[in-house]
Amino acid sequence: VGDLERALASVVGAAQVLVDDDVRSGYEVDWTGRFRGRTPAVVRPGSADEVAGVLAVCRSLGAAVVPQGGNTGLVGGGVPLAGEVVLSLRRLATVGPVDRLAAQVTAGAGATLEAVSSAAAPCGLDVGVDLAARGSATIGGMVATNAGGLRHLRHGAMRSAVAGIEAVLADGSVVSHLGGLAKDNTGYDLAGLLCGSEGTLGVVTAVRLRLVPRLGDDLTTALVGFSSVDDALVAMRAAGVLEAAEVMFPSGLALLGTPPVSAPVVVLFEWAGSSPGVPDLPGVLDAAVATSSSQRAALWWWREAHTEAVNRLGPPPHKLDVTLPLGGLSGFVASVPSLVPPGATVVVWGHLADGNLHVNVVGPPPDDDSVDDAVLRAVAAAGGSISAEHGIGTAKKRWLALGRSEAEIAAFRAVKRALDPDGLLNPNVLLP
Numbered sequence: 299v300g301d302l303e304r305a306l307a308s309v310v311g312a313a314q315v316l317v318d319d320d321v322r323s324g325y326e327v328d329w330t331g332r333f334r335g336r337t338p339a340v341v342r343p344g345s346a347d348e349v350a351g352v353l354a355v356c357r358s359l360g361a362a363v364v365p366q367g368g369n370t371g372l373v374g375g376g377v378p379l380a381g382e383v384v385l386s387l388r389r390l391a392t393v394g395p396v397d398r399l400a401a402q403v404t405a406g407a408g409a410t411l412e413a414v415s416s417a418a419a420p421c422g423l424d425v426g427v428d429l430a431a432r433g434s435a436t437i438g439g440m441v442a443t444n445a446g447g448l449r450h451l452r453h454g455a456m457r458s459a460v461a462g463i464e465a466v467l468a469d470g471s472v473v474s475h476l477g478g479l480a481k482d483n484t485g486y487d488l489a490g491l492l493c494g495s496e497g498t499l500g501v502v503t504a505v506r507l508r509l510v511p512r513l514g515d516d517l518t519t520a521l522v523g524f525s526s527v528d529d530a531l532v533a534m535r536a537a538g539v540l541e542a543a544e545v546m547f548p549s550g551l552a553l554l555g556t557p558p559v560s561a562p563v564v565v566l567f568e569w570a571g572s573s574p575g576v577p578d579l580p581g582v583l584d585a586a587v588a589t590s591s592s593q594r595a596a597l598w599w600w601r602e603a604h605t606e607a608v609n610r611l612g613p614p615p616h617k618l619d620v621t622l623p624l625g626g627l628s629g630f631v632a633s634v635p636s637l638v639p640p641g642a643t644v645v646v647w648g649h650l651a652d653g654n655l656h657v658n659v660v661g662p663p664p665d666d667d668s669v670d671d672a673v674l675r676a677v678a679a680a681g682g683s684i685s686a687e688h689g690i691g692t693a694k695k696r697w698l699a700l701g702r703s704e705a706e707i708a709a710f711r712a713v714k715r716a717l718d719p720d721g722l723l724n725p726n727v728l729l730p
């Protein structure tokens with residue numbers, strides 16, 4: 299550790315190499331508390347060149363590296379489970395001037411989503427990807443996980459928002475393509491390759507982001523109750539252009555109190571424009587509508603508070619973020635209780651339009667992954683994906699072959715070998 303610490307300090311300065319137990323500990327455990335490891339040092343570079351210097355040191359000393367942004371990832375991909383050095387990108391937090399003509403901005407990898415959204419606001423612009431962890435999740439982490447979130451039905455995942463990237467590769471070279479040209483067909487899409495690469499192919503240091511028109515307060519939000527998932531889906535299709543469609547169930551809502559709408563299935567719909575009531579939708583049992591920003595925030599709270607409420611239940615949750623074909627969503631939801639051990643608590647919510655469910659199971663010990671196995675196999679059998687938006691991380695790498703063929707995984711390995719032949723970057727993530 300002495301050599302490593304000294305060599306890292308020669309690149310970033312001693313103050314940016316954290317080795318005290320109590321300072322490191324926050325970087326060693328993930329947001330859910332399920333994944334906990336140990337690191338010899340947390341290193342906090344302040345520029346892309348310093349990132350390159352850190353990687354050179356780690357390569358020469360044979361120390362593997364885990365890049366970390368806001369540490370809000372939910373698949374154990376950003377914590378040092380095998381004694382890696384933690385490379386924290388949070389100091390790269392600069393947000394450049396907003397280019398109003400192009401509707402773009404360049405942000406450092408460590409800038410939070412909230413910081414970028416606030417910088418875009420005075421220009422009437424916003425980041426198209428939004429998620430409840432916006433105050434901590436970083437742009438670099440969101441690119442590395444290809445985050446989806448609450449507006450995916452409208453604007454797609456992070457990959458759609460990326461117009462260019464600067465990254466440091468494992469050999470220390472800096473690849474920078476931040477011009478943000480609308481059309482630029484000049485070879486391989488390195489930025490696209492880094493989206494969803496979970497820190498295994500390069501360290502993202504800056505991102506050129508495409509922005510979208512800001513919605514402001516001219517919105518209508520409603521909690522709408524249905525008797526079944528199928529009824530909710532039919533109504534969603536009849537609802538026109540939606541800004542959000544988030545699904546919840548009584549088991550999750552009950553953790554938060556008595557919701558304004560009580561029904562077997564509750565969906566938060568959001569539309570652009572103010573309307574005094576819910577459009578005439580089929581199958582509606584009950585509805586609560588909000589148009590003022592404070593009322594809308596109160597309805598959103600019922601959805602966004604789910605994640606923390608599950609964490610408060612006690613033992614760290616098993617979080618299974620999956621996609622089902624829309625036609626199979628209702629049957630899958632009905633089958634979930636039969637997939638978990640007796641006595642476990644199951645809480646499900648998700649992004650309805652994407653067929654994306656967050657299946658949370660509380661009860662089984664963190665290292666018992668039999669419930670993960672049962673749920674992920676059921677998802678694959680139903681034609682779904684074992685990771686909708688959180689990525690594979692360490693939590694799901696055992697099951698990658700449920701969603702990817704041997705040939706695809708071989709191609710993944712070839713890409714990894716080409717860009718990181720020594721296995722320096724997140725060697726324990728993604729690939730089984």
Ligand SMILES: Cc1cc2nc3c(=O)[nH]c(=O)nc-3n(C[C@H](O)[C@H](O)[C@H](O)COP(=O)(O)OP(=O)(O)OC[C@H]3O[C@@H](n4cnc5c(N)ncnc54)[C@H](O)[C@@H]3O)c2cc1C
Nearest residue numbers: 367368369370371375376436438439440442446447497502
């Ligand atoms: C309350 C809550 C709500 C959430 N809601 C959503 C949601 O709706 N949709 C969604 O998709 N996710 C959601 N998430 C998950 C999480 O916020 C996202 O995965 C987010 O993109 C992670 O960003 P981060 O900066 O915290 O990354 P981290 O957790 O620090 O890292 C995540 C992964 O990216 C890698 N990484 C981080 N930074 C870099 C970098 N600069 N270069 C290369 N690799 C890097 C890490 O090694 C790790 O593999 C939620 C999480 C919480 C806690």
